[in-house]
Amino acid sequence: MFFVDTLEFEGLGNRSYLAGGPDAAVVVDPPRDIDQVITAAARRGVRIACVAETHVHNDYVTGGLELARLTGARYLVPAGARVSFARTPVADGDTVTVDEHLVLRALATPGHTPHHTSYVLEEDGRGVAAFTGGSLLIGTVGRPDLVEPRLTEELARAQHASAHRLADELDDEVPVLPTHGFGSFCSSSQAEGDATTIGQERKTNDALTLDVDTFVARTLAGLDDVPAYYAHMAPANAAGPAPVDLTPPRRADAEEIAARLAAGEWVVDLRSRIAFAEGHVAGSFNFEGEGKLATYLAWLLPWGKPVTLLADTPRQVADAQRELARVGIDRPAAAATGDPAGWVRAGQRPASFPRARFADLADAREHGDDVVVLDVRRDSERASGHIDGSVHIPVHELHGRLGEVPDGTVWVHCAGGMRAAIAASLLDAAGRDVVAVDDGFDAAADAGLSLASG
Template sequence: MAGGLAVEVIETSSLGDRSYLATDGEVAVVVDPQRDVDRVIAAAGRWGVRITLVVETHLHNDYVSGGLELARLTGAEYGVAAADDVRFQRRPLSDGDLLEVSPRMRVRAIATPGHTFHHMSYVLEGAEGPVGVFTGGSLLFGTTGRTDLLGEEHREELARHQHASAHKLASLVPDGAQIWPTHGFGSFCSATQASGDSSTLREQKAANPALLLAEDDFVQQTLAGLDTYPAYYVHMGVQNAAGPGPIDLREPARADREELRRRLEDGEWVVDLRSRKAYVRSHLVGTVSLGLDGPMVTWLGWMIDWGAPLTLVGESREQVAEAQRELARIGIDEFAGAAVGTPEQLAAAPSQLRQIPRASFADLARALAGESGGRPAPEVVLDVRTKNEFAASHITGAVHIPLPELERRIGEVPEGAVWVHCASGYRATAAASLLESAGRTVVHVDDPFHAAAEAGLPIACT
């Protein structure tokens, strides 16, 4: 509790985002809710409070908002920046607007452009004044929101706005106030990797480049650090401006063995939701490994052709339901079908079953020295990390194709057995499944990248 108010964090770790419920014990305000609003309603139920206000910091680019639906279900007022062009009724908010949520709780809207042109932050005020600020994609922990999502032509102008907005917040909010960002916990909406799990403004003044650097230096650093972002982002702002419909979590139609085989033979997207370790031990050839033990929704949303038929394969109905919820958050609601069971149970013929050899970076070092340990000798080392990751450091001589580009660039992978790696092993499993489907001999390097140098592999940087 701060100033008689409480704030509950509703985390969506798969997308690197947070939503918030702030309450005085009787009523509540919700900031930046995800599309699956049942989590927010459950939080309000635990507190025994009524949601009377829902606000958005911006039209989100990395997820479909649940704000409109939450306001409809609860009867709450829905606040969105007045300058945003939306096609639904809302309370238009401008810089300095004060929202009296209750006699003990107020929310003050502060225009903080930078992540988007019309971005708003919200200062939470109790009886004794400000206790914290919901910063959305403005001031994050150790960084700020990226400034290129509205087009490359705007990124420098928005970076300058971002710097000014950070200083504006620093001048309006007391040093002891909590900072509650929406992005920055692994989200590609942050300009650089955020650090920490909680923070005050005082701590950000000592650590955040936006508050430490001069404007030109901040802009230069911010623009230099921007990497590519998920392709599905282009669809999010459009849906959020139009007004997203209610979430649909009804179970998809069940696909039997023959239906699965037909879809795989037709080259459709059939995603295996099991862990990567389970996948490499046994799977149906042609399936893509994107397990729920990692950021499945981000990478699938980035890789898939928008609107392409999609079938989910899990060990249980619970796995399929979890994947549905994750995908609904980025607007993927329709599925060709789903199947539940082990690969052996779902195979229409034994010839569909495959295994992929696993290895560590130490195994790779030994194999490059001529000791393959029974695995195919490494003729190609493929790195599927992002451009910034590869530029920072990579194995000398490695071929670099980021995972989201691999399917369309698979013909660029040189001939021979491919040992594929990423930063942890998750993306490498997805890449190995794509390579195997293309008829390539592949070994999955399932190891953290720092182990490459520890294994004695030569490391270079761009």
């Protein structure tokens, strides 16, 4: 009897899988922090016989090479992927025995990348699970624009063909187990649900219900911004990532925090946006540890810039360190825990700024206050409706465009509050008067604010 265990990484919107039988298993698309994979295998009492990559990933650093080295497993990598390390290259139709009665079959499914490969787990010759990586996702497909702009349309067409190949070769009841699509920016669009089958996708997925030209046009029109750090992920994965180091960073006192800020380094406060607004180290930035920390910090951070982490507890630092290592931010320069009173020099007080709702913004506008409304959502979000007269700078562009924000008190908002908090901290660090709107965007119309579209 086979099993499939899912390892979820909500911060990145990805999944990895451990699948096998009574004695041995395969790991598909493992994370950088492989200790939890090894723990999952030990819990099952199985040997890791092989590690399989569906593609050279663009959104995170893989732990596959190190996992294979530590366990002695065969490291399966698509033959078309250009990598700089020893591996077992797999081509379309290749099979690998995982355990008695269990075979892993490679199925070429180009589209997300030119070399993308899905894997079908077969029990006694019958397909029982399809690990589709960035090919067929839940209600969508992996985006085709992460490799080379000139290849985007060609890869979109390949995605359509690959989805049809999976649907043609597999039975309706076979579970579809993608790596991306749970909030990942590697997905061409976001769909609801966390489980699916070939049969369900056959009925609902655009790649399987639309003709190729309509599918390609719709896919290309729906592509959104690409996180800047993606440019560093594929090269790191192709070169062969080094083992991750999750030992605690050095402790920083108030003097060191001040010195690092003065040197232009980033000091990142992981606490909630409520706590940060009430009191923080002047010049620090707020990226909530409970939000999409790795995605947004890696997106905004100048690559290679030293980072010092501030948090309530050592556990928050450890969790953040693990999350950041998954995207190649390996070693925080330092860390401190506690509260802002202990992070500022003697005689100094923590900085703060107000939080508000859209109703408060409507009141401020009505009273004629000197109000600048800054919308930090992405282009696609703004196109569906925005506050009339607002300034638009997506949060991932704000650090380099602070000079474009008009004079006055800046009321900054996003769709729910997390990105507004990041933006408010950037503005506050730059010396601007700021109000963080911590509210759902649907409340803007309810508050009487005039909305525009386009």
